Amino acid sequence: MKTIIRSTLGTLGLGLALGVSAGPVEDQAAFQKYYENKFPNTPVMDFQNGVYSILPEAREQWEAIEEFPPYEIAIENGEKLYHSKFANGKSLADCFGPEGAVRGQYPFWDKDRGMVITMERAVNECREANGEKPYGWKKGKIADVTAYMSFNSRGQEIKVDIPSDDPRALAAYEEGKEQFYTKRGQLNFACADCHMLTAGNLYRADTTSPAFGHATSWPVFRSKWQSMGTLHRRFAGCHTNIRANPYKAQGTEYSNLEYFVTYMSNGLEFNGPAARK
Amino acid sequence: MFKGLTVGLVAVAMSMGASAGASNVSSSKLIKEATAAYKQVSKDTGYQWTVSVKALKAAQAAFDKGKYTDAEAHARAAMDLIEATRLQAKIEADTWKMRVPK
Amino acid sequence: MSSIRIKAKERKGSVDVKTLMKHNMETGLRKNKDGSKIPEHWITDVTAESGGKTVFAAAFNTSISKDPYLAFAFAGKKGDTLKISWKDNTGKTDSAETVVK
Amino acid sequence: MDRRSILKAAGTISAAAAALAAFPRAVFAAYSEKAFKNPKVEDSLNELFGGNATTPSGDVKLKAPDIAENGAVVPIEVSTSLKADKIAFMVKENPNPLAIVADIPAGTEAMVKTRVRMGKTTQVTAVVSSNGKLYTASKEVKVTIGGCGG
Numbered sequence: 001m002k003t004i005i006r007s008t009l010g011t012l013g014l015g016l017a018l019g020v021s022a023g024p025v026e027d028q029a030a031f032q033k034y035y036e037n038k039f040p041n042t043p044v045m046d047f048q049n050g051v052y053s054i055l056p057e058a059r060e061q062w063e064a065i066e067e068f069p070p071y072e073i074a075i076e077n078g079e080k081l082y083h084s085k086f087a088n089g090k091s092l093a094d095c096f097g098p099e100g101a102v103r104g105q106y107p108f109w110d111k112d113r114g115m116v117i118t119m120e121r122a123v124n125e126c127r128e129a130n131g132e133k134p135y136g137w138k139k140g141k142i143a144d145v146t147a148y149m150s151f152n153s154r155g156q157e158i159k160v161d162i163p164s165d166d167p168r169a170l171a172a173y174e175e176g177k178e179q180f181y182t183k184r185g186q187l188n189f190a191c192a193d194c195h196m197l198t199a200g201n202l203y204r205a206d207t208t209s210p211a212f213g214h215a216t217s218w219p220v221f222r223s224k225w226q227s228m229g230t231l232h233r234r235f236a237g238c239h240t241n242i243r244a245n246p247y248k249a250q251g252t253e254y255s256n257l258e259y260f261v262t263y264m265s266n267g268l269e270f271n272g273p274a275a276r277k
Numbered sequence: 278m279f280k281g282l283t284v285g286l287v288a289v290a291m292s293m294g295a296s297a298g299a300s301n302v303s304s305s306k307l308i309k310e311a312t313a314a315y316k317q318v319s320k321d322t323g324y325q326w327t328v329s330v331k332a333l334k335a336a337q338a339a340f341d342k343g344k345y346t347d348a349e350a351h352a353r354a355a356m357d358l359i360e361a362t363r364l365q366a367k368i369e370a371d372t373w374k375m376r377v378p379k
Numbered sequence: 380m381s382s383i384r385i386k387a388k389e390r391k392g393s394v395d396v397k398t399l400m401k402h403n404m405e406t407g408l409r410k411n412k413d414g415s416k417i418p419e420h421w422i423t424d425v426t427a428e429s430g431g432k433t434v435f436a437a438a439f440n441t442s443i444s445k446d447p448y449l450a451f452a453f454a455g456k457k458g459d460t461l462k463i464s465w466k467d468n469t470g471k472t473d474s475a476e477t478v479v480k
Numbered sequence: 481m482d483r484r485s486i487l488k489a490a491g492t493i494s495a496a497a498a499a500l501a502a503f504p505r506a507v508f509a510a511y512s513e514k515a516f517k518n519p520k521v522e523d524s525l526n527e528l529f530g531g532n533a534t535t536p537s538g539d540v541k542l543k544a545p546d547i548a549e550n551g552a553v554v555p556i557e558v559s560t561s562l563k564a565d566k567i568a569f570m571v572k573e574n575p576n577p578l579a580i581v582a583d584i585p586a587g588t589e590a591m592v593k594t595r596v597r598m599g600k601t602t603q604v605t606a607v608v609s610s611n612g613k614l615y616t617a618s619k620e621v622k623v624t625i626g627g628c629g630g
Contacts, residue, residue, distance in 0.1 A: 022377075022379070027377070030377075030378040030379055031378060033378070034378040057545065057546060057547060058549050060545065061545050061548070061549045061554070061555050062549070064555035064557075064593075064595075065553065065555060065595070067397060067448075067450065067593075068384070068386065068397045068398070068399045068448050068450070070399070070446055072384060072399065073384070073399070073401055073446070076384075177377070178373055181373040181374070181376045181377055182369045182373040183365060183368075183369050183372075183373070184324060184365070184369075185326055185327070186326045186327070186328050186358070186361075188365065190373065190376060192376045193376075196376070196378075197376065204624075205624030205625060223549070223550040223552055223553045224550065224552075226445055226552070240327060243326050243327045243328050244324055244325070244326055244327065245324060245325045245326070245327055245330065247324070253323075277549040277550045393589065406597070423510075423511035424510055424511050432585070433583070433585060434585060434587070434588050435582065435583065435584070435585070435588055436582070436583040436585075437580055437581065437582040437583065437592070438510060438511040438512070438515075438516070438580065438581045439511070439579070439580055440516045440576055440578055440579050440580065441576075442571060442574050442576070442579045442596055442597045442598070443579060443580060443594060443595070443596055443597070444552060444553045444554075444594075444595040444596060444597055445552070445553075447594065447595070448593070448594055448595050449592070449593070449594050450557075450591075450592070450593035450594070451582070451588065451589065451591060451592050451593070452588070452589040452591060453585075453587060453588040453589065454587040454588070468511075
């Protein structure tokens with residue numbers, strides 16, 4: 001009798017946990033399953049190739065661009081910047097090692113400071129700690145340096161952690177999640193509307209990419225920009241498209257959104273930099 | 278949940294047409310009200326629509342040129358967009374949870 | 380640093396060449412923020428030499444994409460030197476050399 | 481114009497002349513204003529090849545997308561099994577259709593890949609010059625504008 005009661009309670013407890021407040025682990029499983037069901041022909045690891053994982057015609061052109069990708073110039077610039085000495089004789093290599101192959105460590109939750117640390121932020125904080133001016137957040141040198149670092153980090157597994165011993169980390173994740181699913185702007189779109197519920201549909205002339213794999217390949221050379229840009233540059237562009245004022249690059253909103261979106265892609269590999277349309 | 282927003286948007290379209298007896302004083306007041314509403318909604322919701330900003334700027338630009346009728350039309354449009362933003366935020370406060378896959 | 384990146388690799392007596400040239404390739408149709416036209420500025424000629432002879436040459440219009448990409452293949456072998464040069468409509472030139480892998 | 485500016489202008493010219501001299505091109509067709517800044521395909525062909533009679537040929541292979549991802553960067557590839565000495569590529573709806581002419585010396589494969597711009601949906605044509613005749617392959621490339629990404 002005792003055992004029956006206990007197991008009933010146990011089941012109830014589990015039911016409550018799933019129904020009322022699913023945690024990040026359950027969120028992630030459901031998220032990834034959603035895309036696997038929606039695009040059964042796409043091998044799971046291929047989602048890291050963005051819209052090209054679901055569009056064969058566009059993929060051919062992308063592969064032709066990748067034969068000699070435009071971001072190679074950024075990687076070379078980034079390599080020079082990475083190793084060039086600060087006024088104090090140090091360089092970024094003193095912060096991130098000889099090749100900067102640290103992409104897999106970002107973004108992470110910094111318990112001491114109670115905030116999400118992205119790779120871009122870490123680069124600029126290294127510069128500031130050494131008495132240098134920070135780079136801009138969206139394009140130019142920040143994109144070149146992170147292109148070099150990401151290139152040297154290709155193949156690193158995405159394994160964003162939400163430390164269970166710090167409720168603020170979960171709160172940041174939840175904020176990012178709310179941001180992803182909440183409609184914004186005059187056009188009344190949520191990230192999830194285009195990149196989840198109707199991912200792969202045409203919006204005028206463009207097919208929207210699956211959000212599973214969104215955070216893997218940055219920085220990106222976009223043909224539309226004709227230059228490199230960071231993930232937060234793209235976030236801002238998306239918000240402007242739906243006629244919502246963008247948030248500040250590297251502000252809490254976008255950093256938490258990056259935290260959520262990258263966590264959703266756990267298990268894929270970092271494969272940036274990349275070329276996109 | 279879409280209805281409220283649609284009403285808001287239709288109201289915007291309608292308010293563009295209506296405006297009579299606009300003056301320096303009345304349009305200045307309207308622009309001030311719209312700007313105050315903009316700031317309040319920004320504070321409450323944490324975001325704004327790009328079109329609201331544009332409408333406010335257009336209102337100020339028209340006012341500066343002495344085109345008070347246009348200024349009032351733009352200010353009213355801005356006000357309606359700002360209200361629609363508030364409505365969107367209100368609807369979304371809970372609705373977003375429905376989009377999370379289980 | 381040269382504006383030209385070259386990848387040259389031999390495969391059964393044929394050298395596959397891929398090259399990317401950093402150049403804005405201004406069409407003359409784009410405008411500055413103040414509305415003034417950005418003058419056209421583009422690479423007009425590209426030449427590839429190996430073993431003292433020209434193995435490939437091309438002339439471009441402004442319709443070739445920014446940072447032009449070219450790929451071609453010529454008879455050669457590992458260890459050969461390949462030199463690629465470009466010239467633009469303002470008379471500016473650049474060149475780069477690589478050894479075939 | 482004062483003396484200083486005259487000297488300066490002269491200096492610019494001689495630098496440009498030096499640059500021209502340094503650029504290796506003897507026997508090969510160089511960029512020509514008449515061929516490239518020309519809205520008419522026929523005129524460009526005349527200028528390049530001394531004639532504009534073309535024959536469609538299955539031996540000319542043209543690889544271009546059906547729908548361009550981005551009109552500013554459209555990857556194309558032209559190749560042929562014919563013995564070619566020149567390959568040209570035209571984008572019909574561009575203000576000046578001729579995009580590129582490539583010289584194919586003996587020993588070089590009759591193949592060229594590049595990326596071109598096209599402003600709108602257009603027919604594109606590869607022209608191969610072989611034994612004094614012109615062979616072509618054409619297809620339509622759709623260029624779409626607008627949307628979130630484009």
